[in-house]
Amino acid sequence: MTSLTQNNEAPDREKTPSSDAHRAGNRGWSRRAFLSGTALTFCGLATSRAEALREGEGMAVGHGDAPWYPLNVPTETSAALRELTCAPALVDMGDGRLRGVLAYNGRFPGPTWIARTGDWVTVKLLNGLNEPTITHWHGLVVNYPNDGGPLLAIGPGSSYDYNFQVKQRAGLNFYHPHPHMLTGKQVCLGLAGAFIVRDAEEDALVLPSGVYEVPLVIRDASFDNRGNLAYNPTTSGFNGRFPLVNGTLRPMLKVDRGVYRFRVLNGANARVFRLALDNGVPFTVIGNDGGLLRSPVSISPIDLGMGERLDVLIDFSAVGAGQTVTLRCLAAKWDLIQFVGTGAPGVPYSAPATLSTIAPLAGPSVPTRTFTFDGMSRINGLEYDPYRVDFRVSFGVTERWRFTTGGNAPHPVHVHGASFQVVSRTGGRGKLYAWESGWKDTVLLSDKETVDVLIRFDAYRGEYDGQYVMHCHQLEHEGMGMMTNFKVI
Ligand code: C2O
Numbered sequence: 001m002t003s004l005t006q007n008n009e010a011p012d013r014e015k016t017p018s019s020d021a022h023r024a025g026n027r028g029w030s031r032r033a034f035l036s037g038t039a040l041t042f043c044g045l046a047t048s049r050a051e052a053l054r055e056g057e058g059m060a061v062g063h064g065d066a067p068w069y070p071l072n073v074p075t076e077t078s079a080a081l082r083e084l085t086c087a088p089a090l091v092d093m094g095d096g097r098l099r100g101v102l103a104y105n106g107r108f109p110g111p112t113w114i115a116r117t118g119d120w121v122t123v124k125l126l127n128g129l130n131e132p133t134i135t136h137w138h139g140l141v142v143n144y145p146n147d148g149g150p151l152l153a154i155g156p157g158s159s160y161d162y163n164f165q166v167k168q169r170a171g172l173n174f175y176h177p178h179p180h181m182l183t184g185k186q187v188c189l190g191l192a193g194a195f196i197v198r199d200a201e202e203d204a205l206v207l208p209s210g211v212y213e214v215p216l217v218i219r220d221a222s223f224d225n226r227g228n229l230a231y232n233p234t235t236s237g238f239n240g241r242f243p244l245v246n247g248t249l250r251p252m253l254k255v256d257r258g259v260y261r262f263r264v265l266n267g268a269n270a271r272v273f274r275l276a277l278d279n280g281v282p283f284t285v286i287g288n289d290g291g292l293l294r295s296p297v298s299i300s301p302i303d304l305g306m307g308e309r310l311d312v313l314i315d316f317s318a319v320g321a322g323q324t325v326t327l328r329c330l331a332a333k334w335d336l337i338q339f340v341g342t343g344a345p346g347v348p349y350s351a352p353a354t355l356s357t358i359a360p361l362a363g364p365s366v367p368t369r370t371f372t373f374d375g376m377s378r379i380n381g382l383e384y385d386p387y388r389v390d391f392r393v394s395f396g397v398t399e400r401w402r403f404t405t406g407g408n409a410p411h412p413v414h415v416h417g418a419s420f421q422v423v424s425r426t427g428g429r430g431k432l433y434a435w436e437s438g439w440k441d442t443v444l445l446s447d448k449e450t451v452d453v454l455i456r457f458d459a460y461r462g463e464y465d466g467q468y469v470m471h472c473h474q475l476e477h478e479g480m481g482m483m484t485n486f487k488v489i
């Protein structure tokens, strides 16, 4: 705290809010932050760099007259990435200030992994935090030692070696920390990223690609009085004061007159986004958590729960130079990102009526198991105990799981170790949405809802390899104990 005014290191180093400067800024600062010592606490980092951060600056965010900043597009990396370091970093969220976050490889969000089905991922996680962490590959079906569950957490200065093959179909996955009771804090302070899998079925569709395919990691955030990310949950979870997309404040993206493919992830701790475009044009949804849908779905708005993903096409061919379209959250009444027309020709695309072949799971018509999401911390009346295994599932057998809640929603229910097919929702909203078809690993349970899914674990089994968790992806609920251990045997 005493060194606040003595630090003269490069304040306001990146004034120009161009995407390139943004990315370069991320890279340079994080490296220095990490090299300056793994023992630095988040607060320690913030104060030692505090000259770059003006007190109270967070207060200005979200006011209508603030400028728009170019969207950060997280750098792509191949499955050959060998090291993933979690550490404090200073990043530019677009407005030229350096703000303290926790970052993967210094990026906020972390690098976007691109892998193909069949690729091997061999990566060393390095813990540069001052507390335990472990990384979970949300949506990737891997065995227990690669799944990053709570019991695998490693201490400060330690490392963990992952080695797994990507066996599943194309889709957008989500990597983030999963240490017991620390997930909410670490995700909120910045540790999260996208993991994209590609395959031949997707290739055959020749979807918009390159600059026309853009990940959108949407979350909410708050700053402390120095402008660093803050984690200050209330009893109902973390509710940030403003949105961030790919770590950019008030983001804008210049769009040509063509079709874009957006890979959307709700990376918030506790906020459901009600997504819609301000021009009233519906989204063309082509995929969700587990990859492509059978057929495109035209819909708006979409309530996207925490941990859920969307693959959407948006056609900007009618957007002329300087015209804008805004992606909004109707629930929070937030502008999430503004698309600004360049007037330049883009690439047309029209999705075929059949995108993918998805065989429906055949399973029981009555639930095999029922899970009640009680209060804010219990499943079937029990809080999580890392060492208690609550049930065992037979390998290769399709079961029908029923998720139900009386209240305290949203409870986005997430299962590790397999994707499922959602078959019904009763109570509450009382219906399924077409975009929830296909394969999912997270399904939103609103108040008084009962959702049935069919699920079959057919990848990994055994007392060790087949151990997984199922939990609420409202991360404060998860941290308080709304999680259960099971084994596939
Ligand atoms: Cu996205 Cu078990 O988590």
Ligand code: CU
Binding pocket: 373, 376, 408, 409, 410, 411, 412, 472, 473, 474, 477, 478, 482
């Ligand atoms: Cu919950």
